[in-house]
Amino acid sequence: MTLDPPTMLTLSVALAAAAALYLAVEWRSVREASLLFWSGGFAIIAVGCVLALMRGSGLVLVGVWFANGLLVVAHWLFLLGVARFTETRLSRGWYLIVVVWLAMLTLPSDQAWSKVMLMVQSSMIVLVTLRASFLLRPHGKSLSVGAVQLRYVLLGHGLFYLFKVGTAAISGTAIDLVSFRGEIIQISLVEGAIAIMLIALSMTGTERYRREQQIARLANRDPLTALYNRRALEVRAPRLLNQVARHRPGALLLIDIDNFKPVNDLYGHTAGDRLLITLSEMVRAVLPEGSLAARLGGDEFVILLANASSERVEALGTALREQFRHVAAQTFDTPTPVTLSIGATLFDRPPTSLAALIEQGDHALYASKRGGRDSIRLVDRTTTAAAPVTGP
Template sequence: EPLAVGVELAFRMVYLLILGWALHRLWRQRPGVLPALAGMLPFALIALLELAGSRLLIEYRVEVIQLAVTWFLAVSAYALNLRLGRLRRQRDEMQQLAETDPLTGLPNRRAGLRRLGEMFAVAREDGTALSVAFIDIDHFKAINDDHGHEAGDRVLVAVAQALRATVRGASEAARMGGEEFLMLLPGVAADSAVQRMHALRVRLAATARELGLEGLSLTASIGVATLRDGDADAAALLRRADQAMYAAKRGGRDQVQLAG
């Protein structure tokens, strides 16, 4: 019948198109080749049965074709899920790279400010404490001049490691740029935040000795601010910490100043 002949021709054309697509991906070594070949298996089996003149295929041709198409669609759905998974992982990796400081591995300024905004919103909603510390490495230009920029990079990496050891989560410390760092201390009141920063100063001094650079002194000027009712937004809280940090520098450096 013309209809049957038309269906048969259409089936064979679709089969040839799928086969060509799978072979093209195999030749180009594209991802997803194995699922494509797996989807082709039932069609290849049908072709072999046709060449062999199988009576089974003649009797159950419609059912066999339905099974082949169902198999192909299932494998295609599986391959699509794999591809979507790869795309999601690539998106997450790109986002992480965009928000990570390449030298220290800490969150960069953008990520640090975003995290600060999130913590600010939670603290406001829950009525919990939130302290931030703005940290500036003292005389960092002199460290670069005296020991070289490679040594300066080692110092920044070591400072980042000291910050990680001081906070609970990796997202609670960030490099703001140059020799400036930000520490986020959710649920920490002012007195405890200041104590932690004094402990950080001691850790930095020990880090300087561990680096083994002759004559290296590693200190920091640190400003601490704790959320108060007058802080309209996260920027206001950060601004007070920044001002306290500059007060520490004016006061002789290597000290912690609590914002008023």
């Protein structure tokens, strides 16, 4: 089989159609918009190659600039897909590329314009492809293997089209887009088929990694508050607890909402859920770096602190109580105030287990509630322990 234009176009149709179909099937299962854009891009490439094949066989349905220009639209859709994947908002200027392409359709379809059209179309592909590659830069964070591959495949693809622009500008270069003649066009067809395969594989790996990350995140997070659930806390807590020492105490704060039931009874469970979400946001706001927070269930939350002190625990607990009391009082009119009770434990030796540590916090929480609620009960279990502290 010779690598003549009809053969390469046929191969490109098969590869692009397969990529479009696969990504569309993936989109139906995960509903990621980036997959839909990428699938649309490959579908347009397949249509463009089919139109080019038909034109080469003497069946002319559309102008040659339309068929070849579909490649620009396809790469523009690739850029939109990458923007959605990286959660980046594109400026309106990038949408002008489609307007420029539509304006080019008014040019005469003859060989004299082939070099100009190749340079303009290739320049637009360079712009959108390099922009897409730039959006996939790591931002200081590690990317998935698929995203890294996609970044460099797009970079190489864009640089190839930049080479095409430079080569087409050389005087005497033979280019005939109408009949697919000229060395640049022959090389482009080969590179295009290879690029379709590599880009499709990279896109698939990129979204698969994203899906795996989402599944793992959902398994570790409380669905209502997005804090860690108990299972995730049990996995992450040992690392923090093993760092505890005399010079680096740890602390656990067990938090419970006082009079939470009347909120559900008077205002409905949706209002109760909103209150839980509000508390979780407050916890995130005061959570120091290197600490852990989780929802154990119901209206009970836990915070694990590293390098803690009684003053630090008191300050954090008091800030949470005061802020929560103020918000709840403004939002809900209940017979008894909706407040927080906190049971805290300060320790300088790793506990036997997280469950044992939570049980100690539970005893302190019970003492807080028994003492009138809306308070923090701190039990100091360090080797230099003083008397237990109760905060109003």
